[in-house]
Every structure is written in C-alpha cells, then in structure tokens.
Amino acid sequence: MTRVLVVDDEPQIVRALAINLKARGYDVDTAGDGTAALTAAADRHPDVVLLDLGLPDIDGVEVIKGLRGWTRIPIIVLSARHASAEKVAALDAGADDYVTKPFGMDELLARLRAAVRRAVPEEEAPVVVTDSFTVDLAAKRVSRDGADVRLTPTEWHLLEVLVRHAGRLVSQRALLQEVWGPQYGTETNYLRVYMAQLRRKLEHDPSHPRHLLTEPGMGYRFEG
Amino acid sequence: MTRVLVVDDEPQIVRALAINLKARGYDVDTAGDGTAALTAAADRHPDVVLLDLGLPDIDGVEVIKGLRGWTRIPIIVLSARHASAEKVAALDAGADDYVTKPFGMDELLARLRAAVRRAVPEEEAPVVVTDSFTVDLAAKRVSRDGADVRLTPTEWHLLEVLVRHAGRLVSQRALLQEVWGPQYGTETNYLRVYMAQLRRKLEHDPSHPRHLLTEPGMGYRFEG
DNA sequence: TCTTGATGTCAAGGGCGCGTCAAGAAGGCA
C-alpha cells in the first residue's frame, strides 16, 4: 500500500486530505510542522510527501532540502502562494510538483498518482538473513534452506511487521492493529496461532525459537 | 545537452519557447501537430517533451499514450484548459506535469528542470527468457517454441508489468491500477481471467504454472 | 504444592478467494 505523509499546520486540511486519501486506499501519516515532518519521514518512510509551505517552525523549502539530503521520494508542494519565485524556489530545492491552494481533490490525486508512478522504487536493504531463513521484503518472499516457503497473507504480514522492527520489541496491541486493523487489540489468541505457524514454517526447532521470540506479557521480537 | 521537443500548433508560442529554451542552453526540436510529434520523438529521442493538448490532428491524450507505449521520458503538458477532468486524463495517461496557459516562463523552466532531474536514465528493455517462452520487451513480442504468440493489448500489458518486476510479487491492486487504470483496484476477476489466458498461451502446463505464479490473497509473480 | 494468568497446540467449520467456462457487450475494420 502506498504510504503518504501529509504535512500541514491546519488540522482541518490535514483531516480532509487524510480522509480522501484513506478512502482511495492510501496509508496516511500526518505532521503539523517541519520538525515533525522530517522526523515522520525518517521514521515511517513514506512513498510520497504532500508538503504545505507555510509551516510554523521551519520554512518549507528548508524541509524540502532536509528531505533531499537523504531521500528522493516524491515531494508535492501545496501552497497558497502563487508567486512564481516561490514555485521556482521549491521546485529547484527538489520538489517534484507544486499545487496552489485552493486545489481540486481530483487534480491533486492525479498528480499524486503521477508522482508515485514515476518514482524510482526505493531499494533499501530489503533482504534480511538469519541462519535458518531469509526474508526478502521487496519481493515478498521467504526462503529456508534455499527453498521458497509459502506463507499465507496474514502470516506474511505479521512476519513483515516483526522484521521491519528487527531487534525491537513489538507489543501485542501494535501487532494486532497493524496486521488485523485498528479495531483489534485484545485478540491475542490470533497472535499465538500465527506465531506458532510462522515458527513451524521457519524455525529449525519451533518449540525453542531463536528468531521469533516471545516477550511474556509484552509482545514479540524478531532477532536477526 | 538536454534535448527538448516542443509540440504546439501555434507558431508564435513554439518560437517563444524555442528562443527561451535555447537561451538557457537547451537543444530544441519542434513539432506542429500530433503526428509530427510522435515522429520527432521517435526520431530525435528528446530528453523531455513540452506538449500542447490542443493539436489539430490527434487528441493530446492520444499523443501521450502513443509516447508512453515505448518511452518513459518526461512529458509536460501545456494547455489552456483549466478543467480538472482534462488534467486528470492527461496525468493518468502518463503525463508528468500539467501547466495551464498562460504560464510564467520562470515557472515552466523550473518544472522542466524538476522533470529532467528526476528522470530515470533510459535503460534498454531486455529480453527475458524462460524455458517455455521468451519475452522481448522492446519489440513487444512473445515467442514460444520459436513461434510468435499473439497477445491482446491487455494480455501484453499485464505480462509486461509482471516481467518488469521479475521475481517480485506484484499485488493485485498494483496490477489492476497499472493495467486497467488508477480507478480500478478491486476487480480481481479481471486478473483471474487474464492470468488464465496468459497461462493457456504461454505455460506448458497451464494448470500447474511454473512462471506465472499465484500468491493466494496477495498477488502474482513472474518467475524467470 | 497449588493457583493463576499468559502462552502454545490442535482441530474443525465456514467463508471466500481463485480458476474455469461461457455468454453478452463493445469496438475495429472491411
């Protein structure tokens, strides 16, 4: 799913954008100022950023430069300023597109699709290796002893969340909400069933897991 | 030097753009209608296209589709039409940006720089070979046991997307949006029908595919 | 040793996603 980071200091605009984007199947993160935007971008690795230029703390162009210091993800600027100089500055700082407010939602969504479409797929280190299995996050495939292991969608989703937080503890609540949806949070029996299945498919000794670890009372942890 | 193809049916606009671009060190080709634009693009291999939508012979969106059939060079649409639907149609057809007339030259140049900057260096399309069929992405042809296989446009498009992501899983949503358009995403029955047709035409044993694989609940994968 | 709460294991059913087939609709071409 495409992840969008919406940056604007006006909550109602953020809310309106978030609702529209989620309705179209996008995954939405939000930030209310430049600092939060830079943190969220580093944290959540969005696929595209919608950036308002008029932020309370940092100038929007500086946010663009900050992002461009380490990533080439598409940045679409939203701004009430029509001045040519503003547009040139933002585009030359590294923005991909510049949309002036007020804008039509249809047009914005089309520009968003265009930006995502031409984006170079981010190739981070998507392959995680342990001594008993290998997880390729980009290709969505898991292999063990050279042979591919078939995972069901839920099994894969759960494994993916754990691997993306490799080494860190992920609470049961966080796992449930990420994999099953925000309205879940207490159905820990799901986790028990699926963790057992993952261990059976991936661990050499499923009853003494070395990579898919339980932290009793807290959650689970993937150890590389 | 960056080569720009300017397409517009009004000579004075072409001239004004050409002068400005040449003054900035761009190499400029021009075309006055859609046919000439397609020919010039194939002939001269520009690095970016400035395309007016209101051409006398072919609809601008058709020109975009024609170009996108074989190249991903940036296309910036220039148009007097402000209607949202026009913009959406052009962007979804494959345009990278949409600038409404009248536009500021500074802004256009900035958008031009942005488009060129993020352009992916053109890589030639390779030939993908499996033990039962061969896909030539550049020539848009598929052969099996030495003989060409006829694919319908949709079949080809679907196969192309899968082959370009060889080895990686492509989600049903991504496939639908890429082949049928961004407003699709849930019509998985299309995928079932067309995957079955591709398998029937390309796989030795269509009911046990070895290259066009289903990942239940997640998507499809082409395996070389 | 017993109790308690949390985790691991197993099996069964119901639902739904997928493959398959075929007919109707739409579009291109003579």
Next chain:
DNA sequence: TGCCTTCTTGACGCGCCCTTGACATCAAGA
C-alpha cells in the same frame, strides 16, 4: 452493415485460509 476480435461480466465449484474453542503447558508467587 456485418464480421471478428477483445473486453467485461456472471455463475459455479473446489480448496485453502481465517477464525474459534478446547485443552495443554509454562512461569511466577503464595
């Protein structure tokens, strides 16, 4: 206009995946 190809849509059955409940196991504390 009429034919042919291609795309869309519906129906159906099979198999698999998710869910759920029951029970076993384990660790910690009294």
